[in-house]
Every structure is written in structure tokens, then in C-alpha cells.
Amino acid sequence: MNTSRTPTTDAVLLAQLLERLERGGHPDAGQYRMVVRRLGDELARIDDVDTLNSLLEAHPAAAELYENLHYAQAGLCRSLLDASMASELRARDVIARARRSTTEGSAQG
Structure with missing residues (x-):
């Protein structure tokens, strides 16, 4: 061995x-x-x-x-471009939803 x-x-x-x-x-x-x-x-x-x-x-x-x-x-x-792009797109989606809920909440209150 x-x-x-x-x-x-x-x-x-x-x-x-x-x-x-x-x-x-x-x-x-x-x-x-x-x-x-x-x-x-x-x-x-x-x-x-x-x-x-x-x-x-x-x-x-x-x-x-x-x-x-x-x-x-x-x-x-070393990161795969597809994985990096998917992460960025998910982050943008989450940020956009958070902004919408903040805007909707302040318009109602």
C-alpha cells in the first residue's frame, strides 16, 4: 500500500x-x-x-x-454563469416584491 x-x-x-x-x-x-x-x-x-x-x-x-x-x-x-444569473434574477424578484408590499402598506396606512 x-x-x-x-x-x-x-x-x-x-x-x-x-x-x-x-x-x-x-x-x-x-x-x-x-x-x-x-x-x-x-x-x-x-x-x-x-x-x-x-x-x-x-x-x-x-x-x-x-x-x-x-x-x-x-x-x-469558477461559478457557473447560469447559477449566478438565476441567483441574481431571484434576488431582483424578491426585492421587487418587498418594494411592492412596502408601497402597498404605506398607501393603505
């Missing part, structure tokens, strides 16, 4: 742990911060772009972390 540790194997294990923490409900805040910090460090150690992309594609929580860590340089470069 090959037990050599590399930045990639450590990052994969931490990415899997982060996925479990996010799906598991209410993780301990300290544990969550530690996993996120360590995963961020391991992602930074991966030199091969193809390896990094494969890991991020397989682990959405790690991809979101990576995007957040590099937001200043690249913005939301």
Missing part, C-alpha cells in the same frame, strides 16, 4: 471532509475553520493546474473555498 502524502492527497482528504461537514448539518465552528484553513493551505501547494481543476470539479465546497480565496484576483471565475 502506498501511503506517501502529497499536497494533492492531503487536499483531496480535506476536500472530502469539508463536503461531509457542509452536508452534515451543524459542524463545530472551530473544526470547520480548521478544515477550511488547512484545505486552503493545501490547495495553494498544488502546482499542477489540471490536478487542481480536477479536484475542484469533484468537490464543490472546495471549489467555492478556492473561489473565495482568490476573489480579489479573479472574481467568481
Whole structure:
């Protein structure tokens, strides 16, 4: 059995742990911060772009972390445009409904 540790194997294990923490409900805040910090460090150690992309594609929580860590340089470069647009449209709809209910409430009162 090959037990050599590399930045990639450590990052994969931490990415899997982060996925479990996010799906598991209410993780301990300290544990969550530690996993996120360590995963961020391991992602930074991966030199091969193809390896990094494969890991991020397989682990959405790690991809979101990576995007957040590099937001200043690249913005939301890993977010799917469709998902981003859908979120923006939903937000606009909610804001419009809130404005209408506020306007209707002040007109009646």
C-alpha cells in the first residue's frame, strides 16, 4: 500500500471532509475553520493546474473555498454563469416584491 502524502492527497482528504461537514448539518465552528484553513493551505501547494481543476470539479465546497480565496484576483471565475444569473434574477424578484408590499402598506396606512 502506498501511503506517501502529497499536497494533492492531503487536499483531496480535506476536500472530502469539508463536503461531509457542509452536508452534515451543524459542524463545530472551530473544526470547520480548521478544515477550511488547512484545505486552503493545501490547495495553494498544488502546482499542477489540471490536478487542481480536477479536484475542484469533484468537490464543490472546495471549489467555492478556492473561489473565495482568490476573489480579489479573479472574481467568481469558477461559478457557473447560469447559477449566478438565476441567483441574481431571484434576488431582483424578491426585492421587487418587498418594494411592492412596502408601497402597498404605506398607501393603505
